[in-house]
Amino acid sequence: MIIISPYSKALRNGKQNPKNYPYWRELIAQIKEPIIQIGIEGEEQLTPDFRKNLPIADLKALLRECRTWISCDSFFQHLAWSEGKPGISLWSVSDPLIFGHPQNINLLKSRKYLRENQFLWWELVEYNADAFVPPEVVLKNV
Amino acid sequence: MDKILCSVATRGRYFTTLPLVLNAIINQTRLPDKLIIFDDNDEPKDMRNEMLYQYFFQMLDIKGVKWEWLFAEKKGQHHIHQMANSMDFEWVWRVDDDAIPEPNVLESLALFIAPNVGAIGGAILTPPLLPTNTSTGHIANIDSENNIQWNFISTVKEVEHLHCSFLYRAGVYDFNLGLSRKAFREETLFTHGLFLKGYKLFVAPNANTWHFRNPEGGIRSEIKEEMFWHDEQIFRNTLNLSDRTIVVLNSGLGDHIVFSKILPEIKNPELFTCYPEVVPGRSIAEAQRLFGDIEPWNIYKKMDSWKWKDSLESAYRKLYL
Numbered sequence: 001m002i003i004i005s006p007y008s009k010a011l012r013n014g015k016q017n018p019k020n021y022p023y024w025r026e027l028i029a030q031i032k033e034p035i036i037q038i039g040i041e042g043e044e045q046l047t048p049d050f051r052k053n054l055p056i057a058d059l060k061a062l063l064r065e066c067r068t069w070i071s072c073d074s075f076f077q078h079l080a081w082s083e084g085k086p087g088i089s090l091w092s093v094s095d096p097l098i099f100g101h102p103q104n105i106n107l108l109k110s111r112k113y114l115r116e117n118q119f120l121w122w123e124l125v126e127y128n129a130d131a132f133v134p135p136e137v138v139l140k141n142v
Numbered sequence: 143m144d145k146i147l148c149s150v151a152t153r154g155r156y157f158t159t160l161p162l163v164l165n166a167i168i169n170q171t172r173l174p175d176k177l178i179i180f181d182d183n184d185e186p187k188d189m190r191n192e193m194l195y196q197y198f199f200q201m202l203d204i205k206g207v208k209w210e211w212l213f214a215e216k217k218g219q220h221h222i223h224q225m226a227n228s229m230d231f232e233w234v235w236r237v238d239d240d241a242i243p244e245p246n247v248l249e250s251l252a253l254f255i256a257p258n259v260g261a262i263g264g265a266i267l268t269p270p271l272l273p274t275n276t277s278t279g280h281i282a283n284i285d286s287e288n289n290i291q292w293n294f295i296s297t298v299k300e301v302e303h304l305h306c307s308f309l310y311r312a313g314v315y316d317f318n319l320g321l322s323r324k325a326f327r328e329e330t331l332f333t334h335g336l337f338l339k340g341y342k343l344f345v346a347p348n349a350n351t352w353h354f355r356n357p358e359g360g361i362r363s364e365i366k367e368e369m370f371w372h373d374e375q376i377f378r379n380t381l382n383l384s385d386r387t388i389v390v391l392n393s394g395l396g397d398h399i400v401f402s403k404i405l406p407e408i409k410n411p412e413l414f415t416c417y418p419e420v421v422p423g424r425s426i427a428e429a430q431r432l433f434g435d436i437e438p439w440n441i442y443k444k445m446d447s448w449k450w451k452d453s454l455e456s457a458y459r460k461l462y463l
Contacts, residue, residue: 009394056419075396082399098445099454119446 001034002142003062003069003087005076007043016127018115019073021090027070027135031142036062038076070138073099080104088141092131094118105141107133144233144255146248146309148174149226151219152239153182156189158358159240164198166242168205172249174235176208180222186213218323223332227312228447235309236329241266241353243307250349251309254298260315260341261333263301263308264349266291279303279345281334281381295347304333304343307351313447315339320376320434322369327377338384372434379432386412389462390429390439391421397441400454408462 008019021027024046028035037047038054054062059076060083063069069087071077073096077089081101088105089096093115096106108114113131148167152160160179167177189195189211202209214222226234233255235248243264251262266289277283277290279301291305304310306329315335321328337343387408391398398420405411405421413423414436429436437443444450445457 075394075399078396078399082403098450098452101453117446119442119450 001036001066002031003066003071003076004028004035004037004047005039005069005071005074006037006046007039008072008074010042011123013123015123017122018093018125018127018131019122020127021072021092021132022129023132023135023138027138030135030139033067036066038062068142070142077101077104088138090132090138092128093125107137107141109133144252145176145231146174146233146235146252147226147229147231147312148177148235148237148248149180149223150177150237150239151180151182151214151222154358155239156183156187156192157194159242159354161194161198162242163237163239164195166245167237168198168201168207169245170243170248171246172252173205173207174248175231176210177202178210178212178226178229180212180214180219180225182214182216182219182222184216216323217319218321218325220317220319220321220325220328223328224317224319227310227317229312231312233309234312235307237307237351238353240355241307241351243351244349247349247351248309250346254344254346255309256342258340258342259311260336260339260343261304261308261310262344262346262349263291263304263306263333264346264351265293265295266306266351266353267294268292268353268355279343281330281337281384284330290345294350295345297347299345301343301345302334302337303330304345305329306353308333310336311341314341316438318376318380318433318435319437320430321373324366324369324373326370326373328373331377331380334381334384376432376434383412383432386410387462388429388433388439389413389415389423390426390433390436391415391417391423392426392429392436392439393441395420397454401458403455404458404463407459411462 006024008017011017028046035047037050041052063080063083063085069080072090073094080087086103089100091108093113095114095118096108100106115125247264254262272288272292274288274290274293277287279290281302289305318331333343389411395417398417402421414426414429415421415423441457444461450457
Protein backbone atom coordinates (compact mmCIF):
# COMPACT_ATOMS: atom_id res chain seq x y z
CA MET A 1 0.00 0.00 0.00
CA ILE A 2 1.14 3.51 -0.81
CA ILE A 3 0.06 6.65 1.01
CA ILE A 4 -0.35 9.86 -0.93
CA SER A 5 -0.54 13.29 0.68
CA PRO A 6 -1.39 15.46 -2.32
CA TYR A 7 -2.10 18.89 -0.89
CA SER A 8 -0.32 21.46 1.17
CA LYS A 9 -2.20 23.84 3.43
CA ALA A 10 -4.77 26.07 1.67
CA LEU A 11 -3.64 29.66 1.22
CA ARG A 12 -5.50 32.51 2.87
CA ASN A 13 -5.95 34.37 -0.42
CA GLY A 14 -7.68 31.38 -2.06
CA LYS A 15 -4.96 30.91 -4.68
CA GLN A 16 -3.56 27.48 -5.42
CA ASN A 17 -0.67 26.57 -3.17
CA PRO A 18 2.53 26.57 -5.29
CA LYS A 19 3.60 23.38 -3.49
CA ASN A 20 0.68 21.31 -4.82
CA TYR A 21 1.68 18.72 -7.45
CA PRO A 22 -0.32 19.21 -10.69
CA TYR A 23 -0.20 15.65 -12.10
CA TRP A 24 -1.71 13.51 -9.36
CA ARG A 25 -4.43 11.96 -11.54
CA GLU A 26 -1.94 10.88 -14.22
CA LEU A 27 0.40 9.51 -11.59
CA ILE A 28 -2.28 7.63 -9.65
CA ALA A 29 -3.54 6.03 -12.89
CA GLN A 30 -0.16 4.41 -13.38
CA ILE A 31 0.36 3.05 -9.86
CA LYS A 32 -0.62 -0.60 -9.68
CA GLU A 33 -1.08 -1.09 -5.96
CA PRO A 34 -3.56 0.10 -3.33
CA ILE A 35 -3.38 3.80 -2.53
CA ILE A 36 -4.64 5.60 0.53
CA GLN A 37 -5.06 9.34 0.19
CA ILE A 38 -4.72 11.36 3.36
CA GLY A 39 -5.78 14.96 3.79
CA ILE A 40 -8.43 17.17 5.26
CA GLU A 41 -12.06 17.99 4.61
CA GLY A 42 -12.49 20.16 1.53
CA GLU A 43 -9.58 18.73 -0.44
CA GLU A 44 -10.26 17.04 -3.76
CA GLN A 45 -10.69 13.25 -3.57
CA LEU A 46 -8.29 11.53 -5.96
CA THR A 47 -8.59 7.90 -4.83
CA PRO A 48 -11.47 5.71 -3.62
CA ASP A 49 -9.85 5.48 -0.17
CA PHE A 50 -9.58 9.03 1.12
CA ARG A 51 -9.03 9.33 4.88
CA LYS A 52 -9.71 12.80 6.14
CA ASN A 53 -8.62 14.60 9.28
CA LEU A 54 -6.77 11.66 10.79
CA PRO A 55 -5.12 12.27 14.15
CA ILE A 56 -1.33 12.12 14.21
CA ALA A 57 -1.38 8.72 15.95
CA ASP A 58 -3.47 7.22 13.12
CA LEU A 59 -1.17 8.70 10.50
CA LYS A 60 1.80 7.15 12.25
CA ALA A 61 0.02 3.78 12.27
CA LEU A 62 -0.65 4.07 8.54
CA LEU A 63 2.99 4.93 7.93
CA ARG A 64 4.02 1.75 9.70
CA GLU A 65 1.77 -0.28 7.39
CA CYS A 66 2.56 1.33 4.04
CA ARG A 67 5.27 0.25 1.60
CA THR A 68 6.10 3.87 0.84
CA TRP A 69 4.48 7.26 0.44
CA ILE A 70 4.37 10.20 -1.98
CA SER A 71 3.80 13.73 -0.75
CA CYS A 72 4.04 17.32 -1.79
CA ASP A 73 6.09 19.60 0.47
CA SER A 74 3.77 19.42 3.47
CA PHE A 75 3.86 18.33 7.10
CA PHE A 76 3.55 14.69 5.96
CA GLN A 77 7.10 14.38 4.64
CA HIS A 78 8.32 15.62 8.04
CA LEU A 79 6.09 13.15 9.90
CA ALA A 80 7.31 10.23 7.79
CA TRP A 81 10.93 11.28 8.33
CA SER A 82 10.28 11.52 12.03
CA GLU A 83 8.86 7.96 11.96
CA GLY A 84 11.83 6.67 9.97
CA LYS A 85 9.78 5.78 6.90
CA PRO A 86 11.42 6.93 3.67
CA GLY A 87 9.30 8.02 0.72
CA ILE A 88 9.04 10.48 -2.14
CA SER A 89 8.70 14.24 -1.77
CA LEU A 90 7.65 16.31 -4.75
CA TRP A 91 9.22 19.75 -4.91
CA SER A 92 8.76 22.83 -7.05
CA VAL A 93 9.83 26.21 -5.71
CA SER A 94 10.83 25.39 -2.12
CA ASP A 95 14.32 24.11 -1.48
CA PRO A 96 14.59 20.46 -0.38
CA LEU A 97 18.04 21.19 1.06
CA ILE A 98 16.33 23.41 3.62
CA PHE A 99 12.87 21.90 4.03
CA GLY A 100 13.45 18.31 2.96
CA HIS A 101 15.21 15.32 4.48
CA PRO A 102 18.03 13.43 2.77
CA GLN A 103 16.48 10.12 3.91
CA ASN A 104 13.69 10.69 1.38
CA ILE A 105 13.78 10.75 -2.41
CA ASN A 106 13.44 14.45 -3.09
CA LEU A 107 12.26 15.02 -6.65
CA LEU A 108 13.06 18.54 -7.77
CA LYS A 109 12.90 19.32 -11.47
CA SER A 110 15.53 22.04 -11.37
CA ARG A 111 16.99 24.44 -8.85
CA LYS A 112 16.30 27.22 -11.35
CA TYR A 113 12.64 27.11 -10.29
CA LEU A 114 13.38 27.68 -6.61
CA ARG A 115 11.94 30.91 -5.32
CA GLU A 116 14.53 33.54 -4.55
CA ASN A 117 13.45 34.12 -0.97
CA GLN A 118 12.61 30.76 0.59
CA PHE A 119 11.02 32.26 3.67
CA LEU A 120 8.35 34.64 2.38
CA TRP A 121 4.62 34.09 2.65
CA TRP A 122 3.32 31.52 0.15
CA GLU A 123 0.51 33.89 -0.76
CA LEU A 124 3.09 36.00 -2.60
CA VAL A 125 4.21 33.16 -4.88
CA GLU A 126 2.60 32.38 -8.24
CA TYR A 127 1.71 28.79 -9.08
CA ASN A 128 3.91 27.21 -11.75
CA ALA A 129 3.01 23.69 -12.90
CA ASP A 130 6.17 23.57 -15.05
CA ALA A 131 8.29 23.57 -11.91
CA PHE A 132 7.36 19.95 -11.06
CA VAL A 133 8.79 16.71 -12.39
CA PRO A 134 6.43 14.76 -14.70
CA PRO A 135 4.58 11.66 -13.40
CA GLU A 136 6.93 9.25 -15.24
CA VAL A 137 9.84 10.45 -13.12
CA VAL A 138 7.85 9.90 -9.95
CA LEU A 139 6.74 6.48 -11.10
CA LYS A 140 10.33 5.37 -11.77
CA ASN A 141 11.13 6.09 -8.12
CA VAL A 142 8.05 4.44 -6.68
CA MET B 143 38.92 43.97 12.48
CA ASP B 144 35.26 43.76 13.46
CA LYS B 145 33.09 46.46 11.91
CA ILE B 146 31.40 48.75 14.39
CA LEU B 147 28.27 50.76 13.74
CA CYS B 148 27.55 53.69 16.05
CA SER B 149 23.83 54.33 16.44
CA VAL B 150 22.31 57.44 17.97
CA ALA B 151 18.55 57.75 18.41
CA THR B 152 17.43 61.34 18.82
CA ARG B 153 14.32 63.34 19.58
CA GLY B 154 13.94 67.03 20.47
CA ARG B 155 17.65 67.66 20.95
CA TYR B 156 18.86 69.09 17.64
CA PHE B 157 20.44 72.10 19.31
CA THR B 158 21.03 70.97 22.88
CA THR B 159 22.90 67.75 23.72
CA LEU B 160 22.90 66.03 20.31
CA PRO B 161 25.68 68.24 18.89
CA LEU B 162 27.80 67.48 21.98
CA VAL B 163 27.24 63.76 21.44
CA LEU B 164 28.13 63.91 17.74
CA ASN B 165 31.25 65.91 18.49
CA ALA B 166 32.27 63.34 21.10
CA ILE B 167 31.77 60.48 18.62
CA ILE B 168 33.77 62.23 15.92
CA ASN B 169 36.63 62.70 18.39
CA GLN B 170 36.91 59.11 19.54
CA THR B 171 40.39 57.62 19.58
CA ARG B 172 38.89 54.53 17.89
CA LEU B 173 36.35 55.63 15.33
CA PRO B 174 33.30 53.60 14.41
CA ASP B 175 33.07 52.41 10.81
CA LYS B 176 29.72 54.10 10.37
CA LEU B 177 27.51 56.51 12.29
CA ILE B 178 23.74 56.43 11.88
CA ILE B 179 21.54 59.06 13.46
CA PHE B 180 17.96 57.84 13.80
CA ASP B 181 15.83 60.96 13.82
CA ASP B 182 12.66 60.35 15.85
CA ASN B 183 11.45 63.95 15.85
CA ASP B 184 7.79 64.63 15.08
CA GLU B 185 8.85 67.34 12.66
CA PRO B 186 12.25 66.25 11.41
CA LYS B 187 14.52 68.76 9.74
CA ASP B 188 17.08 68.36 7.01
CA MET B 189 20.16 68.96 9.10
CA ARG B 190 22.36 69.21 6.01
CA ASN B 191 21.09 72.81 5.86
CA GLU B 192 22.39 73.64 9.33
CA MET B 193 25.89 75.02 9.49
CA LEU B 194 26.76 73.29 12.75
CA TYR B 195 25.79 69.91 11.32
CA GLN B 196 27.58 70.63 8.06
CA TYR B 197 30.76 70.85 10.13
CA PHE B 198 30.03 67.47 11.69
CA PHE B 199 29.33 65.81 8.35
CA GLN B 200 32.47 67.37 6.90
CA MET B 201 34.61 66.03 9.74
CA LEU B 202 33.07 62.56 9.38
CA ASP B 203 33.79 62.58 5.65
CA ILE B 204 37.40 63.68 6.15
CA LYS B 205 37.96 61.07 8.87
CA GLY B 206 36.51 58.36 6.63
CA VAL B 207 33.53 57.55 8.83
CA LYS B 208 30.47 56.74 6.77
CA TRP B 209 27.35 58.41 8.07
CA GLU B 210 23.64 58.31 7.47
CA TRP B 211 20.73 60.31 8.79
CA LEU B 212 17.62 58.12 8.93
CA PHE B 213 14.11 59.21 9.75
CA ALA B 214 12.70 56.77 12.30
CA GLU B 215 9.18 55.39 12.34
CA LYS B 216 8.29 56.89 15.73
CA LYS B 217 7.48 53.55 17.29
CA GLY B 218 9.99 53.92 20.11
CA GLN B 219 13.70 53.50 20.48
CA HIS B 220 13.57 49.71 20.73
CA HIS B 221 12.48 49.65 17.07
CA ILE B 222 15.40 51.93 16.23
CA HIS B 223 17.84 49.73 18.11
CA GLN B 224 16.49 46.62 16.42
CA MET B 225 17.11 48.29 13.04
CA ALA B 226 20.69 48.98 14.05
CA ASN B 227 20.96 45.44 15.40
CA SER B 228 20.07 43.97 12.01
CA MET B 229 22.22 46.09 9.70
CA ASP B 230 24.90 43.44 9.14
CA PHE B 231 27.54 45.01 11.36
CA GLU B 232 29.33 42.71 13.80
CA TRP B 233 29.07 45.24 16.62
CA VAL B 234 26.90 48.23 17.46
CA TRP B 235 27.86 51.01 19.82
CA ARG B 236 24.65 52.62 21.00
CA VAL B 237 24.87 56.13 22.31
CA ASP B 238 21.99 58.17 23.73
CA ASP B 239 21.43 61.70 22.42
CA ASP B 240 22.23 63.13 25.85
CA ALA B 241 25.07 60.76 26.78
CA ILE B 242 28.47 62.23 25.99
CA PRO B 243 31.29 59.73 25.78
CA GLU B 244 34.83 60.69 26.69
CA PRO B 245 37.25 60.32 23.74
CA ASN B 246 38.54 56.85 24.65
CA VAL B 247 35.21 55.11 25.31
CA LEU B 248 34.82 53.12 22.11
CA GLU B 249 38.50 52.15 22.13
CA SER B 250 38.25 50.96 25.75
CA LEU B 251 35.08 48.98 25.13
CA ALA B 252 36.37 47.44 21.91
CA LEU B 253 39.40 46.02 23.75
CA PHE B 254 37.06 43.39 25.16
CA ILE B 255 35.68 42.18 21.84
CA ALA B 256 36.04 38.40 21.77
CA PRO B 257 34.07 35.46 20.37
CA ASN B 258 32.36 34.73 23.70
CA VAL B 259 31.50 38.37 24.53
CA GLY B 260 28.02 39.78 23.99
CA ALA B 261 28.32 43.36 25.24
CA ILE B 262 30.61 45.76 27.04
CA GLY B 263 29.56 48.88 28.91
CA GLY B 264 31.43 51.62 30.68
CA ALA B 265 30.46 54.06 33.42
CA ILE B 266 27.32 56.09 32.75
CA LEU B 267 27.77 59.14 34.92
CA THR B 268 24.77 61.25 35.91
CA PRO B 269 25.74 63.79 38.58
CA PRO B 270 25.43 63.49 41.53
CA LEU B 271 27.11 60.11 41.30
CA LEU B 272 25.66 57.29 43.37
CA PRO B 273 27.73 54.78 45.36
CA THR B 274 28.29 51.47 43.60
CA ASN B 275 30.98 49.87 45.82
CA THR B 276 28.76 46.89 46.62
CA SER B 277 26.97 46.65 43.29
CA THR B 278 27.26 43.27 41.59
CA GLY B 279 25.56 43.76 38.23
CA HIS B 280 23.56 40.59 38.85
CA ILE B 281 20.00 40.62 37.55
CA ALA B 282 18.67 39.21 40.84
CA ASN B 283 19.84 42.39 42.57
CA ILE B 284 18.36 44.81 40.10
CA ASP B 285 15.81 46.14 42.59
CA SER B 286 18.15 46.31 45.56
CA GLU B 287 21.39 47.87 44.32
CA ASN B 288 22.53 50.90 42.37
CA ASN B 289 23.41 50.05 38.82
CA ILE B 290 27.11 49.26 38.67
CA GLN B 291 27.50 51.68 35.73
CA TRP B 292 26.30 54.68 37.75
CA ASN B 293 29.77 55.47 39.05
CA PHE B 294 33.38 55.14 37.89
CA ILE B 295 34.41 51.57 37.19
CA SER B 296 37.83 50.72 38.60
CA THR B 297 38.24 47.21 37.28
CA VAL B 298 36.72 44.99 34.63
CA LYS B 299 33.85 42.91 35.93
CA GLU B 300 31.42 40.36 34.52
CA VAL B 301 27.79 41.40 34.88
CA GLU B 302 24.37 40.12 33.82
CA HIS B 303 22.82 43.27 32.35
CA LEU B 304 23.86 46.67 31.03
CA HIS B 305 22.33 50.09 30.90
CA CYS B 306 21.99 53.12 28.59
CA SER B 307 25.03 53.07 26.32
CA PHE B 308 27.20 50.07 25.47
CA LEU B 309 28.91 48.17 22.68
CA TYR B 310 27.07 44.98 21.72
CA ARG B 311 27.38 42.02 19.40
CA ALA B 312 24.81 42.59 16.67
CA GLY B 313 22.40 40.12 15.11
CA VAL B 314 22.43 37.42 17.76
CA TYR B 315 19.60 38.56 20.03
CA ASP B 316 16.61 40.80 19.33
CA PHE B 317 15.26 43.83 21.11
CA ASN B 318 11.77 43.20 22.46
CA LEU B 319 9.45 45.04 20.06
CA GLY B 320 6.41 44.31 22.22
CA LEU B 321 7.36 47.08 24.63
CA SER B 322 5.51 50.38 24.61
CA ARG B 323 6.88 53.49 22.95
CA LYS B 324 8.55 54.26 26.27
CA ALA B 325 10.54 51.03 25.94
CA PHE B 326 11.27 50.97 29.63
CA ARG B 327 13.84 48.25 30.50
CA GLU B 328 14.60 47.67 26.82
CA GLU B 329 18.36 47.68 27.29
CA THR B 330 18.17 45.48 30.39
CA LEU B 331 15.99 42.94 28.57
CA PHE B 332 18.30 43.04 25.58
CA THR B 333 21.61 42.69 27.38
CA HIS B 334 20.31 40.11 29.82
CA GLY B 335 19.03 38.18 26.79
CA LEU B 336 22.58 38.17 25.39
CA PHE B 337 23.79 36.91 28.77
CA LEU B 338 21.18 34.11 28.81
CA LYS B 339 22.26 33.15 25.31
CA GLY B 340 25.66 32.35 26.77
CA TYR B 341 27.60 35.51 25.95
CA LYS B 342 29.66 37.30 28.57
CA LEU B 343 28.81 40.89 29.52
CA PHE B 344 31.47 43.17 30.96
CA VAL B 345 31.69 46.56 32.56
CA ALA B 346 35.03 48.09 31.63
CA PRO B 347 37.16 50.76 33.30
CA ASN B 348 38.30 53.97 31.57
CA ALA B 349 35.15 54.21 29.47
CA ASN B 350 33.19 57.09 30.96
CA THR B 351 30.07 58.51 29.42
CA TRP B 352 28.45 61.60 30.90
CA HIS B 353 24.71 61.16 30.86
CA PHE B 354 23.06 64.47 31.58
CA ARG B 355 19.44 63.34 31.36
CA ASN B 356 18.49 66.48 29.48
CA PRO B 357 14.93 67.21 30.64
CA GLU B 358 14.06 68.60 27.22
CA GLY B 359 13.32 66.20 24.39
CA GLY B 360 14.60 62.65 24.48
CA ILE B 361 13.47 59.50 22.81
CA ARG B 362 11.24 58.63 25.75
CA SER B 363 9.47 61.99 26.04
CA GLU B 364 5.68 62.42 25.89
CA ILE B 365 4.68 59.08 27.29
CA LYS B 366 2.08 57.80 29.71
CA GLU B 367 2.24 56.03 33.05
CA GLU B 368 0.47 52.89 31.79
CA MET B 369 3.29 52.34 29.33
CA PHE B 370 5.67 51.99 32.24
CA TRP B 371 3.52 49.28 33.84
CA HIS B 372 3.04 47.48 30.54
CA ASP B 373 6.79 47.28 30.01
CA GLU B 374 7.51 46.47 33.63
CA GLN B 375 5.15 43.48 33.41
CA ILE B 376 6.94 42.14 30.32
CA PHE B 377 10.26 42.61 32.09
CA ARG B 378 9.08 40.73 35.21
CA ASN B 379 7.53 37.93 33.14
CA THR B 380 10.79 37.50 31.24
CA LEU B 381 12.83 37.57 34.44
CA ASN B 382 10.58 34.99 36.11
CA LEU B 383 11.41 32.58 33.29
CA SER B 384 15.08 33.49 32.97
CA ASP B 385 16.18 30.01 34.08
CA ARG B 386 14.15 28.47 31.25
CA THR B 387 14.76 28.28 27.50
CA ILE B 388 11.70 29.96 26.02
CA VAL B 389 10.45 28.18 22.91
CA VAL B 390 7.67 29.72 20.82
CA LEU B 391 6.51 27.66 17.85
CA ASN B 392 4.08 29.93 16.06
CA SER B 393 4.33 27.94 12.83
CA GLY B 394 3.05 24.94 10.91
CA LEU B 395 2.56 21.32 11.88
CA GLY B 396 5.61 20.20 9.89
CA ASP B 397 7.79 22.73 11.70
CA HIS B 398 6.62 21.32 15.03
CA ILE B 399 7.57 17.81 13.90
CA VAL B 400 11.05 18.91 12.85
CA PHE B 401 11.50 20.90 16.05
CA SER B 402 10.49 17.89 18.18
CA LYS B 403 13.76 16.18 17.16
CA ILE B 404 15.85 18.76 18.98
CA LEU B 405 13.55 19.20 21.96
CA PRO B 406 15.34 16.60 24.15
CA GLU B 407 18.56 18.61 23.79
CA ILE B 408 17.03 21.89 25.00
CA LYS B 409 17.88 22.76 28.57
CA ASN B 410 14.86 23.41 30.77
CA PRO B 411 12.43 24.39 27.99
CA GLU B 412 9.29 26.47 28.50
CA LEU B 413 7.13 25.69 25.50
CA PHE B 414 4.46 27.70 23.69
CA THR B 415 3.09 25.85 20.66
CA CYS B 416 0.30 25.67 18.08
CA TYR B 417 0.12 21.87 17.96
CA PRO B 418 0.26 20.56 21.54
CA GLU B 419 -0.43 17.04 20.26
CA VAL B 420 3.01 17.15 18.62
CA VAL B 421 4.89 19.45 21.00
CA PRO B 422 2.99 19.87 24.28
CA GLY B 423 3.03 23.44 25.53
CA ARG B 424 1.15 26.56 26.54
CA SER B 425 -0.71 28.62 23.94
CA ILE B 426 0.80 31.16 21.57
CA ALA B 427 -1.65 33.77 22.91
CA GLU B 428 -0.14 33.28 26.35
CA ALA B 429 3.38 33.82 24.98
CA GLN B 430 2.18 36.99 23.30
CA ARG B 431 0.68 38.21 26.58
CA LEU B 432 3.74 37.36 28.65
CA PHE B 433 6.47 38.67 26.38
CA GLY B 434 4.68 41.29 24.26
CA ASP B 435 6.61 40.27 21.17
CA ILE B 436 7.09 36.73 19.89
CA GLU B 437 8.87 37.60 16.64
CA PRO B 438 12.32 36.80 18.11
CA TRP B 439 11.20 33.15 17.95
CA ASN B 440 9.90 33.36 14.35
CA ILE B 441 12.06 30.70 12.70
CA TYR B 442 11.24 31.85 9.17
CA LYS B 443 12.16 35.43 9.93
CA LYS B 444 15.36 34.17 11.51
CA MET B 445 16.27 32.01 8.53
CA ASP B 446 15.61 34.96 6.26
CA SER B 447 17.86 37.25 8.29
CA TRP B 448 20.56 34.58 8.51
CA LYS B 449 20.34 34.04 4.71
CA TRP B 450 19.89 30.41 5.65
CA LYS B 451 20.92 27.57 3.32
CA ASP B 452 21.08 24.65 5.74
CA SER B 453 18.21 22.48 6.98
CA LEU B 454 15.25 23.61 9.05
CA GLU B 455 16.41 21.33 11.87
CA SER B 456 19.80 23.08 11.92
CA ALA B 457 18.04 26.45 12.03
CA TYR B 458 16.15 25.33 15.14
CA ARG B 459 19.44 24.22 16.65
CA LYS B 460 20.94 27.65 16.01
CA LEU B 461 17.94 29.38 17.56
CA TYR B 462 17.52 27.24 20.65
CA LEU B 463 20.75 25.35 21.44
